[in-house]
Structure formats: C-alpha cells, structure tokens
Amino acid sequence: MADNKKSLSDIVDIIYLNAENAVFEPKNDFLTLKIKLPVTVSETGQISEEVTEEQTGEDKTEKQYDRVFLHRAFPFEEKLSYISVSDKDANEIALIKNIDDIHEDQRKYIIDELDRKYYSPEIKKILSMKERFGFSYWKVLTDTGEHTFTIQDTYRNIHKISMTHVFLTDVDGNRYDIPDLEALDHKSYKKIELYM
Amino acid sequence: MVLINKAPPEVWRALENKGIVESDILLVSKCDMNRDGVWCDCWLFATAGEILCLAGSSAIVPTQYRLRDKRKIATEFKEISYDCFILSELSDFKVEELISTCRLVAKDKDGVFVLLTYMTNASKEDTHLFIKYINQIKEKGTAEVAEDEKELKAEKYCPKCGNRYADAERKICPKCMDKGKIVKRTSEFFVKYRFFIGIMVLLLVISSALGVISPYVSSGFYYDQVLNTAGEFYGELLLVLGIILVTRLLSLLNQVFSGVISTSIAAKVVYDLKKVIFSAIERLSISFFTGRQTGGLMTQVNNDANTIYWFFCDAVPYYLVNIVQIAALFIIMIIMDPFLTLLALITVPVVFLMIKWLFEYMGQLHAKRFGRSRALNSTLSDVLTGVRVVKAFSKEKEEIKRFNTQSVALAKAERNMQYFSHTAFPFAGFMLYISNIIVWGVGGWMVITGKMTYGMLVTFIAYMAMIQNPMFFFVDMMNMASDAFNAMQRLIEVMDAIPDVVEKENPVYFDNLQGRVEFKHIVFSYVKNRKVIDDVTFDVQPGEKLGIVGHTGAGKSTLANLLIRLYDVDEGEILIDGINIKDLAFRDLRNNVAIVSQETYLFAGTIAENIKYARPDASNLEIIEAAKIAGAHEFIIKLPDSYETKIGFGYKDLSGGERQRISIARAVLRDPKILIMDEATAAMDTETERRIQGALERLTVGRTTIMIAHRLSTLRDADKLIVIENGKMPESGTHLELINKKGLYFKLYKLQVEALRNIGIEG
Numbered sequence A: 001m002a003d004n005k006k007s008l009s010d011i012v013d014i015i016y017l018n019a020e021n022a023v024f025e026p027k028n029d030f031l032t033l034k035i036k037l038p039v040t041v042s043e044t045g046q047i048s049e050e051v052t053e054e055q056t057g058e059d060k061t062e063k064q065y066d067r068v069f070l071h072r073a074f075p076f077e078e079k080l081s082y083i084s085v086s087d088k089d090a091n092e093i094a095l096i097k098n099i100d101d102i103h104e105d106q107r108k109y110i111i112d113e114l115d116r117k118y119y120s121p122e123i124k125k126i127l128s129m130k131e132r133f134g135f136s137y138w139k140v141l142t143d144t145g146e147h148t149f150t151i152q153d154t155y156r157n158i159h160k161i162s163m164t165h166v167f168l169t170d171v172d173g174n175r176y177d178i179p180d181l182e183a184l185d186h187k188s189y190k191k192i193e194l195y196m
Numbered sequence B: 001m002v003l004i005n006k007a008p009p010e011v012w013r014a015l016e017n018k019g020i021v022e023s024d025i026l027l028v029s030k031c032d033m034n035r036d037g038v039w040c041d042c043w044l045f046a047t048a049g050e051i052l053c054l055a056g057s058s059a060i061v062p063t064q065y066r067l068r069d070k071r072k073i074a075t076e077f078k079e080i081s082y083d084c085f086i087l088s089e090l091s092d093f094k095v096e097e098l099i100s101t102c103r104l105v106a107k108d109k110d111g112v113f114v115l116l117t118y119m120t121n122a123s124k125e126d127t128h129l130f131i132k133y134i135n136q137i138k139e140k141g142t143a144e145v146a147e148d149e150k151e152l153k154a155e156k157y158c159p160k161c162g163n164r165y166a167d168a169e170r171k172i173c174p175k176c177m178d179k180g181k182i183v184k185r186t187s188e189f190f191v192k193y194r195f196f197i198g199i200m201v202l203l204l205v206i207s208s209a210l211g212v213i214s215p216y217v218s219s220g221f222y223y224d225q226v227l228n229t230a231g232e233f234y235g236e237l238l239l240v241l242g243i244i245l246v247t248r249l250l251s252l253l254n255q256v257f258s259g260v261i262s263t264s265i266a267a268k269v270v271y272d273l274k275k276v277i278f279s280a281i282e283r284l285s286i287s288f289f290t291g292r293q294t295g296g297l298m299t300q301v302n303n304d305a306n307t308i309y310w311f312f313c314d315a316v317p318y319y320l321v322n323i324v325q326i327a328a329l330f331i332i333m334i335i336m337d338p339f340l341t342l343l344a345l346i347t348v349p350v351v352f353l354m355i356k357w358l359f360e361y362m363g364q365l366h367a368k369r370f371g372r373s374r375a376l377n378s379t380l381s382d383v384l385t386g387v388r389v390v391k392a393f394s395k396e397k398e399e400i401k402r403f404n405t406q407s408v409a410l411a412k413a414e415r416n417m418q419y420f421s422h423t424a425f426p427f428a429g430f431m432l433y434i435s436n437i438i439v440w441g442v443g444g445w446m447v448i449t450g451k452m453t454y455g456m457l458v459t460f461i462a463y464m465a466m467i468q469n470p471m472f473f474f475v476d477m478m479n480m481a482s483d484a485f486n487a488m489q490r491l492i493e494v495m496d497a498i499p500d501v502v503e504k505e506n507p508v509y510f511d512n513l514q515g516r517v518e519f520k521h522i523v524f525s526y527v528k529n530r531k532v533i534d535d536v537t538f539d540v541q542p543g544e545k546l547g548i549v550g551h552t553g554a555g556k557s558t559l560a561n562l563l564i565r566l567y568d569v570d571e572g573e574i575l576i577d578g579i580n581i582k583d584l585a586f587r588d589l590r591n592n593v594a595i596v597s598q599e600t601y602l603f604a605g606t607i608a609e610n611i612k613y614a615r616p617d618a619s620n621l622e623i624i625e626a627a628k629i630a631g632a633h634e635f636i637i638k639l640p641d642s643y644e645t646k647i648g649f650g651y652k653d654l655s656g657g658e659r660q661r662i663s664i665a666r667a668v669l670r671d672p673k674i675l676i677m678d679e680a681t682a683a684m685d686t687e688t689e690r691r692i693q694g695a696l697e698r699l700t701v702g703r704t705t706i707m708i709a710h711r712l713s714t715l716r717d718a719d720k721l722i723v724i725e726n727g728k729m730p731e732s733g734t735h736l737e738l739i740n741k742k743g744l745y746f747k748l749y750k751l752q753v754e755a756l757r758n759i760g761i762e763g
Helices: A002-011 A039-043 A104-117 A186-193 B009-017 B121-140 B179-227 B237-283 B286-291 B294-336 B338-344 B348-385 B387-392 B396-448 B454-468 B471-496 B556-563 B586-592 B607-612 B620-629 B633-638 B656-670 B686-700 B735-741 B744-758
Strands: A022-027 A030-036 A062-065 A069-074 A078-086 A092-098 A123-132 A135-142 A145-152 A158-160 A166-169 A175-178 B027-033 B039-046 B050-062 B073-086 B091-097 B101-107 B113-120 B517-524 B533-540 B545-550 B571-576 B593-596 B674-678 B704-708 B720-725 B728-733
Touching: A022 A104, A030 A092, A030 A104, A069 A104, A078 A104, A123 A175, A123 A186, A145 A166, B009 B039, B009 B050, B009 B073, B027 B121, B039 B113, B039 B121, B050 B113, B073 B113, B091 B121, B101 B121, B113 B121, B179 B237, B179 B294, B179 B454, B179 B471, B237 B294, B237 B471, B294 B338, B294 B454, B294 B471, B338 B396, B338 B454, B348 B387, B348 B396, B348 B471, B387 B396, B396 B454, B517 B556, B533 B556, B533 B571, B533 B720, B545 B556, B556 B674, B556 B704, B586 B593, B593 B656, B607 B620, B607 B656, B620 B633, B620 B656, B620 B686, B656 B686, B720 B735, B720 B744, B728 B735, B728 B744, B735 B744
Parallel strands: B533 B728, B545 B704, B545 B720, B593 B674, B674 B704
Antiparallel strands: A022 A030, A030 A062, A069 A078, A078 A092, A123 A135, A135 A145, A158 A166, A166 A175, B027 B039, B027 B113, B039 B050, B050 B073, B091 B101, B101 B113, B517 B533, B517 B571, B720 B728
16 A cells, blocks of 8 residues: 555656745735746646746746635645645646645745635524525524524535534525534534434 | 615715715625625725725714713714725726635736735625626726616515525515415416315315214214103114214215315326426526526425425315314304313313424424435435445445444434324323313213213213314414425426526528528626626538537537527627527527537437437438438447337446437437537547548538537538637637647647657557
8 A cells, every 4th residue: 555655656746835945925915926846847848838927037947926826625624734726727836735844934824825715604603593495594603793694405505524513505605614513502503403 | 876785874974084075986885894804894985096995884873972862873884994996007806706705806007916805705796796887987987787787686685574585586585475475376276176176175064064963963962862761862772873874974975075086186186286387397498407406396396296286185175174163163062061161172272382392393303314314315326326336446345334324323313203203292192181081070070960961071072072183283284384385486486487598579480591600799608797608709601510629618518508599698699591599480490400419318218219309200211310320320230129229217228429329310310400519429439430420421511510529630620610718719710720820729739639649649
C-alpha cells in the first residue's frame, strides 16, 4: 500500500504550495499570490498556457496573481488542508497540502479568505419549526442573531455530514450550520430530530 | 428612479444627513449584509456618478423627552458602515457566489477587483437586477424600467402573514391560501359524479338511520315492551325477532351496496384524476420538468389522485353523515336523560385532547420510521444497481454491514411505533370506557330506583358507544384534510401552470421547407442572469452541413434545444427559411427538425416500436432501412428476437453505442429536412462512427445538418464550423480558415492531432 502511494505521488502533476514557493498577500479585500515555479514545470506548458494575463514579472519562474480563489477539497473533514488555489478563470494553480506548509505570517490571510468564502451562520438554538405542506418554517438563534428561513423538501435539505454535524439549506440556497447536534439544548434537538 | 427595494423614510433621512439629495438618486436596492460581512440592511444607492453603500439597521428609539408627549417614538437608521464608490471608475460588476453567501465585486480602472458588499443568497436576485440598472446608468446616464418589466421582481413575502413564499413565482402562501377556493375548484371535478356521490350520501344516511333504530329495537324495545310483563307486545318474540332480522338485513344490504358503488366509482375517479394530472403535465414546457424532480412528479400523480379521491368520496361524506348522526343521537340522549348524557360525555374532552396528542406523537414516530425505511430502500437499490462495483472491489461484507445497521435502525423505529400504538391507544380507549362505567353505575341505580327502565339504559349505552366511536376519526380529520389540501393545491398548480413555450395562435403552416436556418444574435439563459448563450449569430444554407465545436458545457446542446423550441430564446431570433420559429406551427417545426441527442432515451417496448416512435405508420421495411442507415441493423439482426426484442427496464440491456444507433434510426425514419446530431456518435468506436457517417452522408444530401461534437474527426465533412466557448461564438468559418486563424479551433485541433500522434497515428 505504501509503495503504491509513493508511486502515485511520483506520477501525479500537482504543485504544492509552501513557504518557499508561495507568498500570499491581501490586497483590497482580496488575496494575491506570488508563486515561484520550478522551471521544469513551467516548461511542460501545463500552467503557462492557461494563465498569462496576470503575469507581471518577466521572470519565467515567478508569477504574480492579482487575485486568487481558494477552495477546500474536503470542506467538512479537513478545513485547513488540501486547499485548491485557482485563478480568476477557475483554473487550478496549485494546492495547499496543509496550512502549516505556508509561511506563518500568511496563514491568517488564507484562513480569513476561507472563513469569508465558507461563512454560514451557526445555529445555536431552534426557536420554532413548523412544517406545513411540504415546507418548513424555521426561526433560529445563530451566532449572528435571530434568523427566519424556509426550507422546501425538508428531509432532503438537511444534509448530514456526520452523525452529529448537519447543515440546512433554505429555499434561497443559504446554509445554516449545526456543527454538533448533541450540543443543542433538548428542546431545539426535539425540533430537528424528526429529520435525522 | 428605479426602486428594486423601497427604502423607508429613516434611510432617506440618514442619506440626507450625508448631504445627498433624494432627487439625485437613480437606483435603490438592498442587500442583507455589508462590506464586512455583518448581517444588516445594506442599502445600495446609485446617482449618476456614484454608488453609495449605506449599511445599518432601522431601530425604534424614543425621541427627546417631552412632558406633554411622552409616548412619541421615532424610527431611526443606525449606521454601521458607509462606503462611496465612483461609478465611472468601476466596470465588470459581478455577483460572485461563495458557498453560502455572495459578494458584489467590480473592477476599477486599473483592472483591480473592488469589493462593494457581501450578501446572502436571498439578495442575489435583487443584486443581479441592480447590476443590470447600474450598467444602464453607466451607458445612458439614467435607469428606466422597461415597459414589459413593470413588475420589477417577484414579491417574496406573503402580504398577509409576512411569511416567505416557498417559491416566489408561485406566490402561494401555504398558510394563507384560500382553502375554500381550492375545494371549490377541485370539487368541480366531482360534478360529473354527483349522481354517484348523491347515492353514497343517501346510503350513508340510511345506514346511520338504521344505526340509530337498531339498538332501540334490539335492546330498549325488546326488554321494555316484549320481555316485560307490563309491555304492550309482551311475549311476541317472533314479531320482534322479525323486526331485528329485517333491520339487520337492511343494514347488511346497504353495506354491500355502498361498498360496491364506492369501489367502482373510486377506480373511475382516480383514473380520471390521474388522466387530468398527467395530460396537464405533458402539456407543459420542458423547463417545468427540469425545475422539479421528475420522480417526485410521478409519485405526485399517483398519490395525489388517491388522496383527493379519498378526501372527497370517503372523508367528506363520512364526516358529514357522522356529524348529523351524532347531533341526532345527542338530541335523543338528552331527551332520554340529560343528566346521564352529561355523565356520558364527561371524559370526552379529556380523551379528545389525549387522542390528539397521541396522533401527533404517532405521526412523529411514523415519520421516523418512514425516513428510515426510505434510507434503507435507497441503500438497497444503490447496492443492487451497483452490484458490479461491489463485487469488483469485493465489498460484499461492508455492504451487508451497512444494510444491517440500517435494517436494525428501521426495526427499532418500527418496534417503537408498534409498542406505542399497542399501549397508548388501548389506554385511551380505557379512558373512554370510564364514562361507560359511570353511566352503568348511575344508570343502574336509576333502574333500581325505578327512574329508568332497563331497556332505556341499554339503548342509552349503545348510543353512547356510537358517539364515541368516530372520535378517533374526527381527531385525525385535520391532519388528513391538510394532506388533501396539499394534493389539491398541487393539482391546481399543475393545471394552471402556463407553458413557457406556446404555439402562436395563428401559426404559419409550412409544408415544403427548404431548410435554411439562421440564428440572429441569440441570447439565452436557463436561470435568470446567467447567460448560457450570449450573442450567437450564424446561418446554415439548405443542404449545408454545419459543425458546432466547443468544450463540454459550452452551450452547444442548448443551441439544438433552442432550434426545436424546447426553450424560447431571450433575445434575438431563430429563423427557418426566413420565418421566425415562434411563428411556425409546432407540428411543422418538429416534423421537419429531428434531433438525435446525446441522451438517448428508449422507451420500454420492442426495438421496432422504439424506431417507429417518430412515425408510427412506418412499415417494417422502412424500419429495417432506417436501421441499416443508422448502422443499427447489424447488431439488431444478431439478437434472438431481432427487431422484436424487448428493451427497457428489466429487459435486454443495450450498450451506449447501440442505443445511439437506435435513436439515429428513429431520426432517420422521421426523414426531416433539418437534422441535428448532438454528439450522436460519441459512444461509438471510430470505425462504427465512420461507417454510420458514410451511410448518413447519402441521407443528408439535400438536408440541412447540424452536427455537434467535441471529437473533431466527427466533423471532418462539415461545410462550415462554428466554435462555441462559454456561450459566445468567437470563431466561425471552414476548417482551413479556422486552422489559419490559429485561435481556439486550432488549439483544439492541435490537441487532438497530438493525441493521435502520441499513439502513433499521424494526423
């Protein structure tokens, strides 16, 4: 098994970002990236062909992206590992294997950007829930105050990530997170238990 | 001024305090988060030169304390943040979708991204509108609502109760919907069955009348008048037995009769309802289906019909008759003895509440069991359909375990439910029985003291049971009725849904099409504001072959869907022989344009039936010829039952390539003037593809052909090619022209040639 893994890593063509080859910097509320690529990679044409517009430095091995986008590969399981970094056309530039690989000072920028992207209110308490005609009307207390929302096809729109972690999707497509069902008070839990 | 959202006075006041005059504002909209991602009201204003983002919340505050006017309060806008952007410096406004929220961004004059505000998905639509009008302001200096867009946006909240509409376009608040109207509209269906329903009601009335009489005859009358020496009919046993027998017989006949009638009309009504629902559904445009889950739709057809039938033909008559019967019994009982009646009903309110609670709890248990059985079933079908994968990775044990876990969970839920129903309901029954005990006791004492005859008491007790029995039904009536309302509502919704694509009233009939196709500046989006096709213009001359190239998801198939009017274009027009397809009769359009799409769907039936679907009158010879042209004949003839092989669910499984060939044969048989091949040969090996193309070559002479493919070799014979990329059409021309252009097509071509070279074939 271990041999297999090694051989996979050998053949695969992914650039992993670390403190040596990447510099993240916030600019105007967005994230920029300066990336130093080994010459061999850029010669294969894998990347240079796709992204040319934002290349400012003439140096072949260094590229400046005015804006990069982050996307988690495992958004629930591993929030700070396997983060895909892509350019404005949604082409993947590289992957962050683990946030610890990135320079200490820059980790915050990445976490901030991820927090903004993945932000969804966290439900602390379910104040009321009424099911009627295939829709359910919720009134909840979250970390950002009280919210009311409507869910259509409730059973299907309560997504179970694990035994205790669920999130709800309302008719607009907004998500509401319940990271730990067991942490809810009994009354709140009773209201959602039906769908578990 | 364009008001996407109406700003309250306190917001205007807050704006005024910043030195901005209301008359300068051209556009107002609202988001629900501000630039820092804080939940609040973030008002977006646009003047001719600026975009202003004023975020905060309206709060009720007491104004200055005045002696005489203590209660005066005012609403004030509490500002959280305020940002100002120069409009002329911004361009490329865009709503970027994050995971659960969105943000409005633009580019400044240096091409650097600027963040205007965050918002949740609830404000997305409004903000798209905002961008539309901002662009108008940038272009023309002012924003105006177009005439045909008078209704700026769908109202999202019910004006009556303030609850959100689950579906803004449906504008039906489940809480406030007019139930009377729904019942009235649905009951129109039953008008033609009024005769049967009338008979049913009559039979029910007879049965309840008999129900009232028979206890009197068999107990009260029997004891007091026949067995009692003081009775008028003392000793006339035969007479009374005769009466009892006749009433029982009558009620038996009545039962049989009403049973027969109700079953026969049930079948008829359910069938009719299903027909109505199904034909209403078939009439609708394709967008209706893509907006809903098709599977859900079909269960809906089946379940709703039954629910509606049950409500109108079972529940309502039963309900009405029972009410009358109970009222009658109640009066009789009061006449017999008011005090005893009071005692008889003393536990009823308690039991009523108890049963109500029991049903609610039962409903929860039931829902739990239902959820688990659904999960188990989906696992089961998952594993069975994927049995090949399960075996290939030898995961049998894990799957058994997974199944067991869910099976245990289901069994547990089932057991809980049964335990509950077996303990709680008898107990509720016992509560009712307490009234009986009281009546037996008090009534017995009355008989002993001679205030009441024994026969009266027995009759009284029988009546009491008759009042108590329907109680379980009455308690649950509300739940059942709400189910029925829901079904009726859906039925009406389906019937009232207006197809997006409708045939023109006086369409042009066109028998002899030449087959010239023109697309003029076509813009189309499935979801508002997300253009799938953006300004595409091309034309195909009669008999020409047009190739459409592009990446997966570029919008190629959408072009085909537009040409056969599965959807209507948003802007621009599509012409066939110079006639807008919106003016053409559906029959002529679809008779002359045939599509072989990448999703080949074969109906359950024989292969011949499937080929004939396009032209039911085709002869068997024609079927063979069409199959031959499509390259399907060779494999069909090898099947044991050849053309009469059953395919579809549970029968012979055809491969992807075989299915495609059958659907090509279907289109060939149609003999259309315009043939669209949408990746029609993608699942075949290159050799088969070549062979079919050779045969089609002969067929397509004199026919306009539109071929969509990402394998460029498929398009080698095309007269003209267009390249679609992200909904736009950046290139068009012949193969040579495009190669010389060294653009997108060249890149695609190079890639594919390189791929061939890599495996040793020179391109």
